Amino acid sequence: MSQQINLFNPIFLKKKRVFGAVPMLQALLVILLGALALGGYARARVGELEQRAAAGKLLLEQREARLAKVTAQFQPRLANPALAGQLANAELLLKSLRDAEAVLHNGRLGNTDGYAEYFRALARQNVGGLWLTGVSIVGAGHDIGVQGRAMQPTLIPNYIARLNAEKIMRGKTFASLRIERAMLEPAAPAPVAAPAAMPISAPLAKLAGVAAPAPADAAPAPPAATAKLAPFVEFSLQSSMPEAAK
Structure with missing residues (x-):
């Protein structure tokens, strides 16, 4: 009968050390370098922020000084009762x-447009043998009066129809029309000169049996003048507006 005897003991095996002194020293060195780099970056960043803060503080001080100066120059004024x-x-x-x-x-x-358009309408309606001598416009053009002369009475109805065709005259009607034959004023007669005569005294005239002559400044009475009819007629138009439009 055979028997195997195992003489191997794991205790006597060489053990591998993972966390040795050298690896730990290397890791510590890496950590130290990283901390130094991070601290340098943080100091640079903090320095930049401090510069910005200083610049902002300086700008704020300048703005506050300017505000104080403007406030001193433009102080609020009290209300003026007169103003x-x-x-x-x-x-x-x-x-x-x-x-x-x-x-x-x-x-x-x-x-409220004025009276210019009324006069333009009257000027446009020009009828031969008819002319105007007067125009009256009351208020805002509600009542219009026209006076004139015409060589023939038949020209007046034609003139009225043409006036009613004007835009400014629409809605207005001539309520009254008066036509009459004009009279020419008689001309004053020319003075008649007294005939020249020898002055005769009153005693000599009595002896001669004649009447004493009238004084030289006594002129004979002028003949009576007669009026003549004019070759034209005078007319007068007066417009009226409906009561609802007034």
Whole structure:
């Protein structure tokens, strides 16, 4: 009978040391170098931030000094009662002007464009043998009066129709028309000179049996002048507006 005897003992094997002195020294050196690099970067970063903070502080001091200077130059003034009264008056005047403008734009006063367009319309309607001697416009053009002369009475209806065709005259009607034959004023007669005569005294005239002559400054009475009819007629037009438009 055979028997095997194992004489190997693991205790006698050479053990491998993982954390030896040299590796630990190398790791410590790496950690030390990393800490030194990180500290240098942190110091540089802190220095940069300190420079920015100093610059910001200097700028803030300059702004505060400027603000103090401006505040000293432009100190708040006390309210002036006179200026307050003037401001109140100006506001009242502005309100009244705005009210007047609103009234004008609302058309409560009628036509606010003036009378130029009426005269343009009268000038455009030019009829031969008819001319105007007077024009009257009341208020905002509600009532218009026209006076003139015409060589023939038949020209007047044509003139009225042409006036009614004007845009500015629409809505207006001539309620009254008066036509009459004009009279020419008689010319003053020329003075008649007294006949020349020898002066005769009153006693000599009595002896001669004649009447004593009238004084030299006594002129004979002029003949009575007669009026003549004019070759034209005079007319007068008066317009009227409907009550709803007034």
